[in-house]
Amino acid sequence: MSSIQKVDRRDFMKLFGLASAGVILGCNVGADSKIYLPKVKVAFSPNLFIQLNKDGSIILMASRSEMGQGIRTSLASAIADELEADWKYITVKQATGNAKYGNQNTDGSRSVRTLLEPMRKMGATAKQMLVSAASKRWNISQSDCKAENHFVINLKTKEKIFYGDLVDEASNQEVPTEDKLTLKETKDFKYIGKKLPSIDLKDFTHGTATYGIDVRIPNMKFAAIARCPVTFGSVKSFNDSSAKKIVGVEKIFKIDRKKPGIGQQFYGCLGGVAVIANNTWSAFQGKLELDIEWDFGENQSFNSDSFKEKLTKRIQENGKVVPGSKGDVFNAFEIANQTLEATYHVPFLVHAPMEVPNATAWYQKDKIEVWAPVQDPQTARAELATFFDIPLENITINVTFLGGGFGRKSKSDFVVEAVTISKEINAPVQVVWTREDDIKHSFYHATSIQYLKAGIQSDGKVNAWLQRVALPSIVSSFKPMSDYASGLELNQGFTNNPYNLENFRLENVKAEAHLRIGWLRSVVHIHSGFGNNSFVDELAFTAKKDPVQFHLDLIGKDRIIKGRSNYPYNSKRMKNVLQNTAKIANWGKELPKNHGIGIAIHYSFYSYVATAVEVSMNNGKVKVENIWTTIDCGLVLNKDNVINQLEGAAIFGMSLALFGKVTTKDGAVEQNNFFDYQMTRMKDAPNITIDIIDNINEKPTGVGEPGVPVIAPAICNAIFNTTGKRYRSLPLIDEGLV
């Protein structure tokens, strides 16, 4: 295969500093799954690596960030399977941020989707070279050899050679061309589709995994930054006399906001007053002692409550009609037996990963080295090159473990801050955000207001669907005056809902951004999932139909919609997950008193999900008792990891449904820490049952995010099922239900 070649050893050593021994393979992966040919062998730019050592150990370079989604294990298992490797010999090394690896941006639930095949080919190539080496040693045909569990076996004599003993000879084999490469049949998979524990378990259970915040460089300083409470406000003046008295505080200075140019997909940094100390706590203390006069700037009148009112008013009027609308909803409303309207609200949300944003940086004259928990190291690198005018090749981004990401760590503002400070103090420094910083200065998940109206015929069928959406756009973080949701955002469950609708009209309503808007696990699907599923449940009740049956009818006949991607929507798979969830939840069973059950479905990141939630009500308080989720994500790479992700998504979805809410007053975020930005805890954790549709012949699709959007609507539908009360605004704690 021409895209997998032996890597020039010097180049490899220079780039990755690994021990030089054994067979090393690289392959080039371009955007998404397209593999392209390296033009010149000497200048070959590898991005993924296998290194087989003489002791049999295999080191794999992981090109995507590990933030709990198990990607290091998943990618390793794909290679190991085709390589016929013994799992116990596999270790994973994290790649630095470098375009040589292809796209490293870890978001969009797409790592497995785009990298599975290239990784399998890497493994298959290595295996074939090992088999070729063994066959030559035995002087037999390759067809008389078989690779199995880290050995090549001579099928005639039953002799075996350990992989590690073939290193020298394998290194001299020709790299097989693509037409000579045979991938395994799905039925022969040894690791793919099986339950594999995380490759990093030992470090996770011994406190030895190095997250960004654990990085220690000799002579490093620690820094905290006081940022303006109002987004994009700036420092007028400050008094640091009492801050300087804190033992351990060494230096205090102002840092300016770094603002990306228009159209640059960079994050810059907010600016503020930096406190440098010889330990984290002194920096935190010094920050608290600062007396700062702020220029609050343009966003100081932003109140989320009045913004909600403003959007609620706007949503009653017309919006811009979105392409993909079809038929004539207004005429259909006229001829409908009845119509139903509802307005839904989702507040601003924040990621709050357990590891706060942090970065360690060392700026030295003409080079920069960074150690940080980043989801998108290449963007971090590119923005450093731009802001600090240092050539890209002189910037190294070491990607640590991420203590959660959820989209927050895609934005490298904390990296820019660390480099800014390191340059100023001429020493390595670690910037650590406090939890309050994290809650108050994030790139927030947008709030939304949706208005829905549908027509119901006398037979209970929906004949028209009108949906108006107002949500501040992520694009506003890169391009000012982006006051409408972008097409990419609306394509997350609004333009492409799973229903078969003859008359459909989607309208986009203006919503200005007064906070930095970003993406949070499952992104706009949180809005579309909540609006669509709540409304369908309302329609089912109005039409006096069972919600599951009503959903099935609305999904409609078997159909495949091609869309623009290589992943067509298949209504049959949607119905299948719904029916499976109804089955495992024993839908229709008699429930205990004060218990209710609700259902929700969603199609996101090309995966199909259906969830049923059972709640109980006691003294007006809701308790989530059971969650059943079915996913069809095509070929499953690591079964236990998929289950783990969906269990986690259920808890994440519960947190946002029950507690999640960021509000602002006079431009400043009102929440502070986990006591007022609450999380689901152990005592709230329900029984969770996850079922995976075994769809081994379909392409793998997203797993990390698709389990989230269904949870909030399923909870609200379950509450309605037992109380008859409909909750259309999140979070439920605001309704006194928690």
Place this chain on the structure above:
Amino acid sequence: MKKTLLINGKNYTVDVQENMPLLWAIRDVVGLTGTKFGCGVAQCGACSILVDGKLIKSCSTPVSYGVDKEIFTIEGTSENLEYLREAWNDGNVPQCGYCQSGQLIAATALLDTVQNPTDEDINKAMSDNICRCGTYTRIRKAIHKAVELKNNNS
């Protein structure tokens, strides 16, 4: 202030302010980074440690409290912690792993005091520890499993 801290059976001399939280003395001065910072206000349990066997949120406990006492962190080892580690492995509990130091220490404190905890005991003992990835159901199962491993071995 120069003081000696006894952590996991080893003495460390630190020169810090008396009111510095144990968390930062352990992480930034001693250099054991397994104990995590999560919130700074005793709300998330990421910084959980044992001091003379008692479960403590080290982010909100001054270093002076730990002097002349036995401090136990995730870098340490104990019979119950080892069973818990085995059960954590068995159940493939961690996702991002960041909170798991605190979870394991809190679970150790639980097993140190309750031999065979019920779900209710677990809910009560473990609800100070936030896991944003949402591994609660696996943690619950793993605590039961650790008890089972221990009972099978004795």
